[in-house]
Amino acid sequence: MNPNPHASNQDDRLNQDGGPSSDYLSTVEEVYAEAAQTPAPALCCTTGPSWKLPGLSVPRAMLERNYGCGTTVHPRDLAGAERVLYVGVGAGMEALQFSYFLRRPESVVAIDKVPAMLHKAEELLAEAARENTWFDPSFVSLRKGDALSLPLEDGSVDIAAQNCLFNIFEQDHLDQALGEVHRVLKPHGKLITSDPVARTAIPKELADDARLRAQCLSGALPLEDYLGALVRAGFGTVEVRARRPYRMLDRRRYGVTTDILLDSIEVAAIKDPIPDDGPCIFTGRTAIYIGEDEFIDDGKGHLLHRDVPLGVCDKTAQALQSLGRDDLVLTESTWHYPGDGCC
Ligand SMILES: C[S@@+](CC[C@H](N)C(=O)[O-])C[C@H]1O[C@@H](n2cnc3c(N)ncnc32)[C@H](O)[C@@H]1O
Numbered sequence: 108m109n110p111n112p113h114a115s116n117q118d119d120r121l122n123q124d125g126g127p128s129s130d131y132l133s134t135v136e137e138v139y140a141e142a143a144q145t146p147a148p149a150l151c152c153t154t155g156p157s158w159k160l161p162g163l164s165v166p167r168a169m170l171e172r173n174y175g176c177g178t179t180v181h182p183r184d185l186a187g188a189e190r191v192l193y194v195g196v197g198a199g200m201e202a203l204q205f206s207y208f209l210r211r212p213e214s215v216v217a218i219d220k221v222p223a224m225l226h227k228a229e230e231l232l233a234e235a236a237r238e239n240t241w242f243d244p245s246f247v248s249l250r251k252g253d254a255l256s257l258p259l260e261d262g263s264v265d266i267a268a269q270n271c272l273f274n275i276f277e278q279d280h281l282d283q284a285l286g287e288v289h290r291v292l293k294p295h296g297k298l299i300t301s302d303p304v305a306r307t308a309i310p311k312e313l314a315d316d317a318r319l320r321a322q323c324l325s326g327a328l329p330l331e332d333y334l335g336a337l338v339r340a341g342f343g344t345v346e347v348r349a350r351r352p353y354r355m356l357d358r359r360r361y362g363v364t365t366d367i368l369l370d371s372i373e374v375a376a377i378k379d380p381i382p383d384d385g386p387c388i389f390t391g392r393t394a395i396y397i398g399e400d401e402f403i404d405d406g407k408g409h410l411l412h413r414d415v416p417l418g419v420c421d422k423t424a425q426a427l428q429s430l431g432r433d434d435l436v437l438t439e440s441t442w443h444y445p446g447d448g449c450c
Pocket residue numbers: 135136139140151172173174175176194195196197198199200201218219220221224252253254255269270271272323
């Protein structure tokens with residue numbers, strides 16, 4: 108990949124209104140058809156899996172085609188999960204990692220729109236079976252499909268995951284993709300995503316560059332907008348689990364007025380109804396009661412034991428802060444929410 112926006116093909120970038128042409132989707136297909144054949148070291152993160160598992164060997168060619176930016180595989184999400192949907196399988200590394208925990212035929216349904224990528228995933232999952240005695244390729248059902256129109260029944264999966272695909276979509280397509288995932292999840296099912304987000308909004312001329320978008324560099328939304336899209340799709344609980352520096356869109360190479368830092372985030376969105384007073388968005392804030400009593404109860408389901416931090420969503424943190432009590436401390440967002448709070 109050449110990260111220089113000026114090296115992109117102008118012809119497939121803009122439509123007559125100056126926005127990205129619907130052709131950006133075909134540019135995406137071209138980029139990933141190519142990246143299936145030849146590893147693209149600068150495309151997304153090819154530095155290795157975020158973590159390793161005992162007894163799991165990831166074929167080298169699969170690792171070289173790791174085009175994700177964080178991890179979506181967490182054992183804690185998988186207790187009781189029967190079926191995981193993986194959208195945009197790439198070369199299959201995360202489908203393999205999900206299989207490590209599920210180990211049943213067709214327990215991971217993995218879709219991709221690009222035939223060359225599906226073929227590569229099939230080939231590399233067969234190679235994984237040769238390297239891992241516990242793995243059988245039947246654990247992963249590979250299907251051609253589009254994130255914008257998922258080939259699955261309503262309410263049919265416990266977990267849905269996507270890594271570094273949804274950031275590529277323009278807003279209408281993002282809403283459509285999130286709506287589709289929401290549709291196929293069971294009630295209380297979880298969408299686990301990892302994507303780049305931008306510390307400051309990406310200028311239109313970069314956002315409109317189809318090739319940079321396909322390379323997961325210029326479609327990144329500010330975190331707040333990304334979380335807003337999840338809520339718009341109907342997810343009532345959202346957990347920001349990780350946020351770490353990912354790439355820099357620097358002035359010299361990208362022609363922007365100020366350098367723009369992209370973060371890679373990991374987020375879980377739960378298909379709970381959105382409460383009347385708004386969604387519960389956890390960003391790693393805690394409430395700590397430091398008063399005289401053993402505990403206090405805010406009457407809204409939060410029991411605060413003296414000196415013990417309680418993970419709270421941002422809405423609750425604001426409500427507690429507005430009480431103005433000097434025996435209540437509200438800590439700032441850490442962007443690392445391990446999933447043990449209550450809202
Ligand atoms: C950035 S790569 C990420 C691949 C994989 N998740 C990983 O972490 O390595 C995006 C993947 O989505 C696939 N893709 C692109 N457009 C798609 C669409 N509309 N629906 C489903 N998959 C799509 C690409 O072929 C590619 O495999």
